[in-house]
Amino acid sequence: MAGFSVGQVAAFAGVTVRTLHHYDEIGLLSPSERTAAGYRRYAEPDLDRLQQVLFYRELGFPLEEITAILDDPGADAATHLRRQRELLRRRIARLESLAEAVETALEAARMGVSLTPEERYEVFGEFRPEDHAEEAESRWGGTSAWAESRRRTSSYGKADWQRITSEAGELVEAWRALFEQGVPAGSAEAMAVAEGHRRHISRWFYECTHEIHGCLGEMYVADERFARNYEQVAEGLAVYVRDSITANARAAGGPV
Amino acid sequence: MAGFSVGQVAAFAGVTVRTLHHYDEIGLLSPSERTAAGYRRYAEPDLDRLQQVLFYRELGFPLEEITAILDDPGADAATHLRRQRELLRRRIARLESLAEAVETALEAARMGVSLTPEERYEVFGEFRPEDHAEEAESRWGGTSAWAESRRRTSSYGKADWQRITSEAGELVEAWRALFEQGVPAGSAEAMAVAEGHRRHISRWFYECTHEIHGCLGEMYVADERFARNYEQVAEGLAVYVRDSITANARAAGGPV
DNA sequence: CTGCGGCCTCCCGTAACGTGAGAGTCAAGC
DNA sequence: GCTTGACTCTCACGTTACGGGAGGCCGCAG
Numbered sequence: 001m002a003g004f005s006v007g008q009v010a011a012f013a014g015v016t017v018r019t020l021h022h023y024d025e026i027g028l029l030s031p032s033e034r035t036a037a038g039y040r041r042y043a044e045p046d047l048d049r050l051q052q053v054l055f056y057r058e059l060g061f062p063l064e065e066i067t068a069i070l071d072d073p074g075a076d077a078a079t080h081l082r083r084q085r086e087l088l089r090r091r092i093a094r095l096e097s098l099a100e101a102v103e104t105a106l107e108a109a110r111m112g113v114s115l116t117p118e119e120r121y122e123v124f125g126e127f128r129p130e131d132h133a134e135e136a137e138s139r140w141g142g143t144s145a146w147a148e149s150r151r152r153t154s155s156y157g158k159a160d161w162q163r164i165t166s167e168a169g170e171l172v173e174a175w176r177a178l179f180e181q182g183v184p185a186g187s188a189e190a191m192a193v194a195e196g197h198r199r200h201i202s203r204w205f206y207e208c209t210h211e212i213h214g215c216l217g218e219m220y221v222a223d224e225r226f227a228r229n230y231e232q233v234a235e236g237l238a239v240y241v242r243d244s245i246t247a248n249a250r251a252a253g254g255p256v
Numbered sequence: 257m258a259g260f261s262v263g264q265v266a267a268f269a270g271v272t273v274r275t276l277h278h279y280d281e282i283g284l285l286s287p288s289e290r291t292a293a294g295y296r297r298y299a300e301p302d303l304d305r306l307q308q309v310l311f312y313r314e315l316g317f318p319l320e321e322i323t324a325i326l327d328d329p330g331a332d333a334a335t336h337l338r339r340q341r342e343l344l345r346r347r348i349a350r351l352e353s354l355a356e357a358v359e360t361a362l363e364a365a366r367m368g369v370s371l372t373p374e375e376r377y378e379v380f381g382e383f384r385p386e387d388h389a390e391e392a393e394s395r396w397g398g399t400s401a402w403a404e405s406r407r408r409t410s411s412y413g414k415a416d417w418q419r420i421t422s423e424a425g426e427l428v429e430a431w432r433a434l435f436e437q438g439v440p441a442g443s444a445e446a447m448a449v450a451e452g453h454r455r456h457i458s459r460w461f462y463e464c465t466h467e468i469h470g471c472l473g474e475m476y477v478a479d480e481r482f483a484r485n486y487e488q489v490a491e492g493l494a495v496y497v498r499d500s501i502t503a504n505a506r507a508a509g510g511p512v
Numbered sequence: 513c514t515g516c517g518g519c520c521t522c523c524c525g526t527a528a529c530g531t532g533a534g535a536g537t538c539a540a541g542c
Numbered sequence: 543g544c545t546t547g548a549c550t551c552t553c554a555c556g557t558t559a560c561g562g563g564a565g566g567c568c569g570c571a572g
Contacts, residue, residue, distance in 0.1 A: 005518080005519080006518090006519075006520095007518065007519080016560085016561080017518095017519085018559095018560065018561060018562080019559085019560065019561095021520095021521090021560095022559065022560060026559090035568095037519080037520085037567075037568055037569090038519085038520060038521090038567090038568095039518090039519060039520075039568080040519085040520090055354070058354070062558075062559090063558080063559070064558090077361075078362065081358055081361050081362045082362065084358050085355065085358050085359065085362065088351055088354055088355040088358065089355070091351055092348055092351050092352060092355065095344055095347055095348050095351070096348060098311070098314075098344055099341065099344040099345070099348065102337050102340045102341045102344065103341065105333075105337050106334065106337045106338065106341065261549075261550080262549090262550075262551095263548095263549065263550080272529080272530080273549095273550085274528095274529065274530065274531080275528085275529065275530095277529095277551090277552090278528065278529060282528090291537095293536075293537055293538085293550080293551085294536090294537095294550080294551060294552090295537080295549090295550060295551075296550085296551090318527075318528090319527075319528070320527090
């Protein structure tokens with residue numbers, strides 16, 4: 001007889017019969033045939049599809065999304081493969097960075113050196129760009145600013161990013177200098193830096209109004225991850241930055 | 257105030273507040289303090305633990321198991337780290353083999369070569385030793401034969417494996433020759449090959465009695481994955497192999 | 513014809529949260 | 543000092559991706 005029974009396919013693919021039933025129920029993978037008695041018969045193309053399903057599933061895609069991906073008529077086999085390659089690349093990179101972190105920690109343990117909390121957070125919870133991207137998406141994924149930012153940054157090369165980070169570093173440095181010299185956050189100098197920061201964002205990421213800038217300022221204090229970035233430079237800098245941003249926004253366009 | 261609120265920790269770790277509530281409920285991660293109003297307050301050690309939790313979660317561990325792992329008093333930090341390193345290593349290797357498979361498929365697509373079904377299964381559903389190991393564990397994970405096999409094979413080097421596969425290849429070849437010459441499966445020659453196969457298993461993997469061998473024979477036919485291995489060599493060979501094994505077992509020790 | 517293993521369809525259970533509902537808390541601003 | 547909006551609390555039901563039987567066909571070996 002042509003085709004395979006559920007049990008065969010299940011054993012073959014390393015899944016349970018129940019799983020195949022489930023995939024049939026939700027229309028993700030329905031066998032192309034049934035026997036007279038109602039037995040499922042899986043043909044070769046069904047097995048192909050199952051492999052695709054398992055692949056995406058392994059990478060954590062929800063089944064509904066997998067259905068959409070595989071049923072997309074605009075995507076041929078090569079498209080899927082390229083996509084899968086990219087997904088794997090990212091996933092591997094993520095795991096490797098985790099592995100590296102573990103290695104560092106292990107080395108430290110062997111040496112009897114105890115890592116400071118900062119060092120430990122650095123590797124997992126901290127501000128790696130990758131993490132930031134993932135988390136940013138989950139937070140602002142639907143907003144237009146996000147879309148714009150995404151659109152723009154996609155075309156940036158290495159040189160651009162170097163320039164961006166160096167500019168950002170200069171801004172932080174300027175803030176730090178003023179802060180440590182005791183220049184108030186509401187001063188013209190501090191507000192100037194804040195304005196520079198706003199333009200920096202507008203230039204490289206998305207149209208950042210004073211209002212939005214004010215929200216960002218708040219977040220730099222409220223959100224531990226952002227706050228840490230400033231607090232590491234100088235204790236109290238996050239609040240100072242926020243205050244200068246708020247002052248600048250207030251001066252430019254009324255209350256925040 | 258010392259400590260962090262749920263919201264802060266959630267944003268910090270990239271999880272939702274609900275997740276933290278859940279972890280508190282099931283006793284996986286309870287904040288070390290509460291305010292007078294009942295607000296959760298997470299301290300530094302709590303954040304450390306959360307990182308461990310997230311790490312194991314990322315690798316697919318069920319929360320209950322994570323609880324057990326982290327609450328195990330016999331495991332210190334270094335133990336955890338070594339364990340995590342090993343887990344990561346495996347996971348990366350798995351993904352890399354997947355990536356390799358995708359790469360091959362892509363190359364084939366670029367060349368306009370269409371892979372045969374066999375070639376395609378080879379990479380994902382087929383008989384890669386890794387897959388086999390995983391699936392075998394889920395099937396025979398508790399049996400003593402499995403444990404013995406595991407114990408023995410762990411010490412084999414590359415040379416051993418070459419020898420094993422070459423021996424196995426010779427056995428299949430011998431079966432194929434007899435089969436194609438029309439020598440019956442119940443003949444002395446075929447039974448001799450079967451006996452060689454049984455000894456091969458006994459020598460390299462586990463004590464394979466005639467009875468066990470009979471079961472294996474049945475499986476070589478019933479299980480599509482094993483059957484394919486033989487059917488690829490010659491159509492009908494799986495059944496032939498099983499029959500010769502059965503005949504050999506019957507001749508040696510009564511009915512199977 | 514009679515097991516017996518495989519398959520069928522419900523259908524309830526579970527893990528790990530998502531998602532409000534309704535109510536209390538708290539720092540900020542008028 | 544009082545409101546207000548953001549944050550928090552505790553139920554409590556909803557969801558995803560199945561697990562695991564119950565009860566009943568199907569099909570073939572003995």
